[in-house]
Amino acid sequence: MVYDAFVLLSFGGPEKPDDVMPFLRNVVRGRGVPDERLAEVYEHYMHFGGVSPINQQCRDLLAALETEFAAHDITLPVYWGNRNWHPMLADTVAQMRDDGIEHALGFATSAYGGYSSCKQYWEDIAAARAHVGPKAPKIAKLRQFHDHPGFVRPNVEAVRSALDTLDAARRASTRLVFTAHSIPVSMAQSAGPTGGRYNAQLEETARLVHAEAAEDLPYDLVWQSRSGPPHIPWLEPDINDHLEALAEKGVTDVVVSPIGFVSDHLEVIWDLDNEAKDTAARLGLGYARAATPGVHPDFVSMVRELVQERTDDRKRPALGTLATWDTCQIDCCPTPVRRGAPR
Structure with missing residues (x-):
C-alpha cells in the first residue's frame, strides 16, 4: 500500500x-x-x-x-x-x-x-x-x-526525574503509583477476542517502566477520571482512595506516573496536579508527579x-510480550452503553 x-x-x-x-x-x-x-x-x-x-x-x-x-x-x-x-x-x-x-x-x-x-x-x-x-x-x-521503546523510555526518564525531587532519605518508604483512565468493569472484561487487553497492556507498561526506573520500589497500577452513575462498577482503586490506603500503611512519599496518557492534558493536570496532590498534602505524603511523553x-x-x-515494512520494536495489531476484528472491544457525564 x-x-x-x-x-x-x-x-x-x-x-x-x-x-x-x-x-x-x-x-x-x-x-x-x-x-x-x-x-x-x-x-x-x-x-x-x-x-x-x-x-x-x-x-x-x-x-x-x-x-x-x-x-x-x-x-x-x-x-x-x-x-x-x-x-x-x-x-x-x-x-x-x-x-x-x-x-x-x-x-x-x-x-x-x-x-x-x-x-x-x-x-x-x-x-x-x-x-x-x-x-x-x-x-x-x-x-x-504500549511497549514501544519510544513510549517506555520517556516514562522511565520522567519517573527518575520525579524521584529526584523527593527526599532520598525516605526512599525506603516511597512508592511508585502508575495511573490510567478508569473504564467500566464490563468494558475491561468484555468477552471479545481482545477482552482485557487494556488492563493487560497497562500492566505490562507499568512493569517495563518500573524495571528500568525504580526497580527497588514497590509499585501499583491504579485508576483515575472515572465518570458515570455510581451504581455502575468501574475499575478501582481510584488514585485518591489509594493514597489514603498507602498513608495508612506507612508510606511517606509517592511518585505518580500517568502512563495511561501521552500528554499533560486536562485530566492529568486536574486529577493529578490538583485533586491527588491535594489528597497527598492532606495526608502528609511527599508527592511528585512524573511527566507524560509529550514531545520527548x-x-x-x-x-x-x-x-x-x-x-517500509520495518521491524516492529517491542519491549513486552503482548501482541499488538494493525487492524481489529469486527467483534473486538464491543461498543459500550454510553451513560454519564465526563470528568
Missing part, C-alpha cells in the same frame, strides 16, 4: 470559555446527559481559563513530527482531526479529499487497546469518511504502542518509526 498523508487523531478540547459547554455536549452526545450534570466538569475547565491544553499539545506534536519526518525523508503531508472539538475529523477528511489524498496513515493519541482508547478511533474514521462521501480518503490507523524526542521518533513499519 502506498500512503500519501499522515493524520493525527485526538480527543480535542476547548480553547476559550465559550467553547467549554459545546465541547462537553459533544463528548456526551447521545447519552442524554443534561447540562446541569456537566456543570461540575465545566468548572474544572474554567479553573484553567476555559482552555484545555490538549489542542496546543497536538500542535506541538505535529510541529515536531514535521521536523522529524523531514529529517528522515518522509514526505507525507500532516493533518490533524479531533473527535470532539475543532479541527473536527470530518472537516479534516474533507480537506484531505480536496487535497487529493487517497490513503492516509492515522496516529491516535492513545497507546492502548480497548474501546475508547482504540476502537472508537476506528469508529471516528468510519463516521468521518461516511460524512464526506464516496471520495473520502481511506485512513489506516497505526498500531498500539524518543516519543516523536517512535511515531516516525510506526509510520516506517507500514511504509
